[in-house]
Amino acid sequence: MPACAPLHTEHPHSPHSPAPTRRRPRIEGADLSAAVAVFLIALPLSLGIALATGAPLQAGLVAAAVGGVVAGRLGGCPLQVSGPAAGLTVVTADLIHRYGWRATCGITVLAGVAQLGLGCLRVARGALAVSPAVVHGMLAGIGITIAVAQLHIVLGGSPDSSVLANLRDLPAQLAGLHPAAVTMSVLTLTLLLAWPRLPGRAGRLLRKVPAALVAVSGAAATAALTGLALPRVDLPSWHSHALAGLPEGPVLGVAAAVLTTTLVCSVQSLLGAVAVDKLVASRPGPQSRVGRSDLDRELLGQGAANIVSGALGGLPVAGVAVRSTANVKSGAVSRNSTMLHGVLVVVAALLMVPVLEEIPLASLAALVMAVGIQMVSLHHIRTVTRHREVPVYAATALGVVFLGVLQGVCLGVAVAVAIALHRLAHTRITHTEKEGVHHVRVRGQLTFLAVPRLSRALHLVPQGTHAVVELDGSFMDHAAYESLQDWRGAHLARGGTAELTGRRDGIRTAGQAPPAECRCHPWTPWRNHQSCFAGAPAAPAGREAGRELARGISSFQRNTAPLVRDELARLAREGQRPAQLFLTCADSRLVTSMITASGPGDLFVVRNVGNLVPPPGEEHGDDSVAAAIEYAVDVLGVRSITVCGHSGCGAMQALLTTGPDDRSTPLRRWLRHGLPSLTRMAGDLRGRPRLAGRAPVDAVELLCLTNVVQQLAHLRAHEPVARALARGELELHGMYFHVGEAQAYLLAGPEGGTVFEDVAEGVRRGEEACGPARPRSRGQV
Template sequence: MSACAPPHAQHPRPPHSPAPAPRRFPVAGADLSAAVAVFLIALPLSLGIALATGAPLQAGLVAAAVGGIVAGRLGGCPLQVSGPAAGLTVVTADLIHRYGWRTTCGITVLAGVAQLGLGCLRVARGALAVSPAVVHGMLAGIGITIAVAQLHIVLGGSPDSSVLANLRELPAQLARLDPAAVSMSALTLALLTAWPRLPGRTGRLLRRVPAPLVAVTGAAATAALAGLALPRVELPSWHSHALAGLPEGPVLGLAAAVLTTTLVCSVQSLLGAVAVDKLVAARPGPQPHVGRSDLDRELLGQGAANIVSGSLGGLPIAGVAVRSTANVKSGAVSRNSTMLHGVLVVVAALLMVPVLEEIPLASLAALVMAVGIQMVSLHHIRTVTRHREVPVYAATTLGVVALGVLQGVLLGVAVAVALALHRLAHTRITHEEKEGVHHVQVRGQLTFLAVPRLSRALHLVPQGAHAVVELDGSFMDHAAYESLQDWRSAHTARGGTADLAGRRGGIRTAERAPAAECRCRPWTPWRNHQSCFAEAPAAPAGQEAGRELARGISSFQRNTAPLVREELARLAREGQRPSQLFLTCADSRLVTSMITASGPGDLFVVRNVGNLVPPPGEEHGDDSVAAAIEYAVEVLGVRSITVCGHSGCGAMQALLAGGAGPGDTPLRRWLRHGLPSLARTAGDHRDRPRLAGRAPADAVELLCLTNVVQQLAHLRAHASVARALAKGELELHGMYFHVGEAQAYLLARTEGGTEGGTVFEDVAEGVGKGEGAGGRVWATTPGQV
């Protein structure tokens, strides 16, 4: 399949899923209200960014409309809003100054073509490998450049193309400031600052109107009522609007311009998509079924939007954080909100020209200046300080301000690489003796460059002494590992003891004893871990259970955590998006991750005694099971629910023995949810489930199998499940695990057989058979159990 194929082409609807009912209204109410909110923010910001770049003001409206409609329709992040971005202001202003407006449009088109190529090559994830300190430093440098330039317009003057020139001219501009422009700018900034802080219930209602719209509207109305003579927005006829021209200029300069535009547009859009995913995951209430962003598709959508915008004489386009945040917080549930906001911009550009031409340029400049100041984030500065990356951040920021965006980014990357090499080469190794124990501590990366100093420190440990080598870094290469192991072998051979503490990437180093190597797997029972803890003293019987738990945690930290840390860190950033709700028994022999070969983030697991699903409204029901089902379907948007039973289930044995009879213990009350399974077992033998190739071995196994089928029927009675099934958005599966055989079975229905009923097929055989081989693994759909 082509790398450029949209995601929906790779996941066709299952053949047995009913077609979703057509919507009477194509746009949900939440999308409509979100589109209006984003439009009200985008309109003044688009004009302000166009003003800051020196482009025709219509170019900002063109980019806002194209970003909403084209990028919104084709992009891989449905809730991200694209358009003219403050992060592109410096780049675009420099291009217009060097090459003129029509050539800048041509460069925008070429940058879009480059983005299409990168999207087809599926390299979007690679852009996220850029150090966050470089990205934040780039945005901070751009923000400073914007703020300094717009300050001249706020004071009633006009900016220069260079930051340094603007700073030099600032004293002279202060001496000849325009009181009218300053007053309108001050009013705009005051409204921007005060409006989000309005107190009380009335304030909450008023805050629904975006602050940028209030600030610009307030300044325009005040200027009109006071009769102030100020430069205002000028939108000439669209008939005279300049379209793209062929790029003219030196080839190397144009290539650098295309590269810079592509880099800034792509990185800002991809990072914005990741940020939108986090906002959606953190949003309370049911989540839209949009899934995580497809970054390669997002790059394709941004490329197509830049081609269209440049061709129509619009500004370069990227994902915009302010508008995307407003879109998510306004409750948008699909890409319709983004596209509709673009349509509203088109309507405004055609019908609201007289209104837009009342806006003072000083007000727009103050609005953009505030955006530039916000790009210098104190949160980002604290983050890079905590991670000791201030040199990278500072070099990138100063480079962008003094040299330009591309040069500043390259300078920041160079400093980041130099800092990483410095940390790799400069490892601190210390030796000290405490109470007869020699401690050798290694701080930093342990590579072949540090082997001579490591050897010197290790040879300070006397023969026969007890030594502890503490590794406090993140990596150890093979040369350092061999040197450390050779020393430990020689030291123990001479009567000494040595413990290595810590496990680092590259080579594992945390084994306590050289004589025995721990080969335990993550699913190895605790009783088989004894070889890993041979040196631990025996504990009293009452304390042994606690010791086993502590040992298990210690084994995880040493053996498993280094292998899953990166994946868990990704899930912590992006939030959970499991595809399956797995409802199974609390039996200790049933390890869900082992029998499904799943990992972190795959299964949303609910366990209870007997894998029971109380029907909705059942007396003495358990809201925790119903809540988990509702959360999985409505919030997490799982596509499949599996009910998994197992052989030798104690709950089913208790049912057969009358354990759900009269009485008021919690266990008896719970087991009564299994009585429908018991009644179904006593029904028509032709409807009894069986394992592929054989009948149930005894009454307990028959009840265990029947219970899975019955709980699927209970599951379908829940409202959230019924709705998802009716829309074809959910599948139900039955599963059975035979503990003694270590064999998993999926619920299947025979085709063309004579016995009828339901069959639990061997998973391996069922997957390999295919439709024409007499059996198939299946999922229940409406009307089937």
């Protein structure tokens, strides 16, 4: 069994060396503002979730504070905010009903211990194997249960412990509704829905205040001003706050309760961490330096938070999507925002009790009911419909509503397995003949179970005829592949022809070519390659990266080489004559031939870390770049040199954080060639480069733009370049590629430009200066 990795590693210092100086924790302004925004959302939601579970209202505040401080400090997803989650409401309410509040806290502690064990076993990635349809169905079922229960409080009554009982009692509740409670609930829902839709410039400013806070505050203020008599938040003294106790009851029942709490907390937190990673990746800037989540560490952090929360009398803790999204969108750049939001909850729980006790319970119930309704996501329903997983989604949701969370999840998993087996076992194979061509159509997954029927259909094709085999599925096992290969070889040997097609994407492999289909869009990364037919070579020994390279080369040989072979043969005879030297960064996201729409022989490419051009004659300079420049200008006679930088450049980020005298590694020594770019950026503020229409979003983007301008200056100092420029035989260009937008910008002006324009605008300016492009002659490429 692998040992549990420590959450911290301390490095002792020698007793003879001076003790390291303590650095004060530094909190960025972005983290502070994000923490305030998340706190304003978490405060009313935590009280509302505690109300929905039937727990003491302080328990919601305890869980919010512990989730922020403990899970925020120890977890593996720095920007995920943890606390009491709506997805745990049904589970917690059922535990309180069965075992009581103190025993529920004890179960929460045991669930945290179980999470620590799972984190030590490093099985966090295994939770992602659960079908998304099961997860979405679980959340939808929990959302329905929450909404139905809270509707009774909205109407002025109290809910029952089961959904069926709540539905049965709803007509009587409607007949005896409480006008004041309904008024506060309607006001809360109106503010909650209308606030994010405020129009105009003033509306944009007001929308920065969380809608949940506005809704609850508005209802509380209205109730106080009008003097309505209705139940309000009651926060007893912290001296009477109940702590955890040992659960009593059947061992199997307690074990099932612990397992259910562990399952829901872990899956929700891990899926939330993955969602936060995707959200951060879509937002370039300082957040991109946070890095991907460590899911095993996140599980350890959630386990520690549940142990502390349960021990202190708090609700179970999990990652919360609403607060995490708000944290990222508010600009948080480190885990400090999450921890600070927890500290703010503690301050509010100690100093804001009189204010919190003015909140009507009906307003909190309306807020939680709205959250429950939102958990039934139309986007998720459309997704499962597109993937034909509606039965899994529906079975899980109905199971959670009528049986319980654990039972509903088990039912959903069983339905998912049954559907997968049905799809594997039921494959439709048909044979038809039209105009002398025999069509064999395969619908579904092609496994060994379908081999007898496939063999019968293929043997209906007469010898010496033309056959088309249409494969409409995403999986083929080895037995089916061998059967199809054997038939094809025999059919070709007897004078026939065989064509293998995939109707879904219209990609064909015919005649004597190897039977392969590549269902890949142009320029797709290796991880997205889908080889429906086994044309890829046998996987060589070694790691997966080596197999991916071999598959990529094999795909080129099958699909691309036949298209470019004639052009490459011509270049091999005549030699290369590129017109452009393209100097760019080694970043894997920059595919030069893709972003320039160029082909073989067009670009002479030089790539290095940071697209740097060492000045000529510099001590310990890199002669490889200078040699490439000399060869391109003097031997190949290129007419243009382009220096291309890009967004999110790691070299520029390193320059901003590395001392100017740090030459401890080859990378640091190489980056010294970028120091002039740093100096230039810190110089004349008016001459700083920018993108047309906007300023750089942060220091990294400003340095990326400045670096392009500076490296052009270095280029002009190289003797071959200077000679060619003096003769008017060469021109220099600066380019910036924004990876996230897939947008290229060209530096305006041949000398000393500082504005990077959209490429289309640059082409238009060039045509105005040089006249319209002449039409190409027939056959000219």
